[in-house]
Amino acid sequence: MAELEDFPPDYIPSTHITQVSVTDPIPDILSVIDRDGGVIVNGLLSTEELASIEREIENNTNANREGDHGYFTGIVPPETVLVGGLVGKSDTLARVCEHPVLEGVRKEILTDHGTRRIEGSDLPYHIDPLLSISVSFRIGYGAQRQRLHRDDGTHLIEHESKPYRLNQTAQLGCLIAGVETTRANGATMFVPGSHRWDDKREPKLDEVTFAEMKPGSALIFLASCWHGAGTNQVPGATRIVHGLFFVRGTMRTQENQFLAIPRSKVLNMSPNMLNLLGYRQPTAALGMVENTDPMLNLPAVLKAANR
Numbered sequence: 001m002a003e004l005e006d007f008p009p010d011y012i013p014s015t016h017i018t019q020v021s022v023t024d025p026i027p028d029i030l031s032v033i034d035r036d037g038g039v040i041v042n043g044l045l046s047t048e049e050l051a052s053i054e055r056e057i058e059n060n061t062n063a064n065r066e067g068d069h070g071y072f073t074g075i076v077p078p079e080t081v082l083v084g085g086l087v088g089k090s091d092t093l094a095r096v097c098e099h100p101v102l103e104g105v106r107k108e109i110l111t112d113h114g115t116r117r118i119e120g121s122d123l124p125y126h127i128d129p130l131l132s133i134s135v136s137f138r139i140g141y142g143a144q145r146q147r148l149h150r151d152d153g154t155h156l157i158e159h160e161s162k163p164y165r166l167n168q169t170a171q172l173g174c175l176i177a178g179v180e181t182t183r184a185n186g187a188t189m190f191v192p193g194s195h196r197w198d199d200k201r202e203p204k205l206d207e208v209t210f211a212e213m214k215p216g217s218a219l220i221f222l223a224s225c226w227h228g229a230g231t232n233q234v235p236g237a238t239r240i241v242h243g244l245f246f247v248r249g250t251m252r253t254q255e256n257q258f259l260a261i262p263r264s265k266v267l268n269m270s271p272n273m274l275n276l277l278g279y280r281q282p283t284a285a286l287g288m289v290e291n292t293d294p295m296l297n298l299p300a301v302l303k304a305a306n307r
């Protein structure tokens with residue numbers, strides 16, 4: 001693979017990411033996402049919530065996990081610590097999945113509903129989004145930037161065959177700043193507007209801007225946008241971003257949520273969270289156990305699965 005080009009030291013981005021407040025109306029937030037592919041929502045989490053998350057996952061964040069990247073080896077630099085299955089480790093982040101802003105954007109962008117035709121009638125369907133993967137990205141000093149990419153490549157999405165439509169996006173990312181993110185410590189590189197590009201167009205470095213955020217703010221972006229983790233050039237600093245990624249309920253999740261989240265936790269989770277993890281059958285022949293909705297008696301279904 002070709003060597004990675006670096007940003008010139010005097011590089012000043014010519015674009016930026018629009019910022020909104022967590023209290024702004026959902027339609028306003030959606031219209032920025034539709035236009036730019038991503039938006040920074042300020043104040044999504046409080047300082048107290050960020051501190052709780054760090055306490056809840058502290059046993060998983062040691063530097064001795066460096067390089068333990070499995071599939072992500074070569075995609076994520078060795079200095080970065082990845083903590084997956086995050087909503088099973090942090091009750092705070094599990095609750096954040098139900099934040100009204102995340103609920104609002106997911107409902108509009110990732111929900112499938114309507115009718116489909118079968119002989120002689122219309123069959124209604126309603127398929128809610130799923131949690132695809134929850135992972136904390138902790139970039140250590142010396143980590144080089146990632147290659148720019150589109151996360152929807154995972155689901156083999158093509159960008160020319162169908163015209164862009166906001167409500168046909170495959171996946172939605174929410175990157176929550178656990179510390180102040182700066183260009184120097186590895187703030188996410190982002191290319192505004194790139195969700196509307198076809199597959200022939202690759203970004204040039206001078207089209208990149210950086211998701212510089214205060215702790216608790218979040219970049220919410222479509223998986224069709226070009227982006228990547230930045231270089232951390234600040235000795236002693238760890239750039240912490242907690243990632244929650246949501247996918248259409250018709251698609252396979254990146255983490256196997258039925259195995260990634262301990263079953264002892266599952267029974268104490270909220271109905272909304274269980275729906276996000278795929279334990280509820282939508283109005284469609286998906287996610288069933290014994291031809292029916294496992295949520296009708298989840299304790300019994302889990303007991304049977306553990307036999």
Ligand SMILES: O=C(O)CCC(=O)C(=O)O
Pocket residue numbers: 076137146151175186187188189227228229230241
């Ligand atoms: O850590 C980040 O800023 C983004 C990471 C990312 O884009 C990825 O691993 O796909």
Ligand SMILES: [Fe+2]
Pocket residue numbers: 149150151227228
């Ligand atoms: Fe990514």
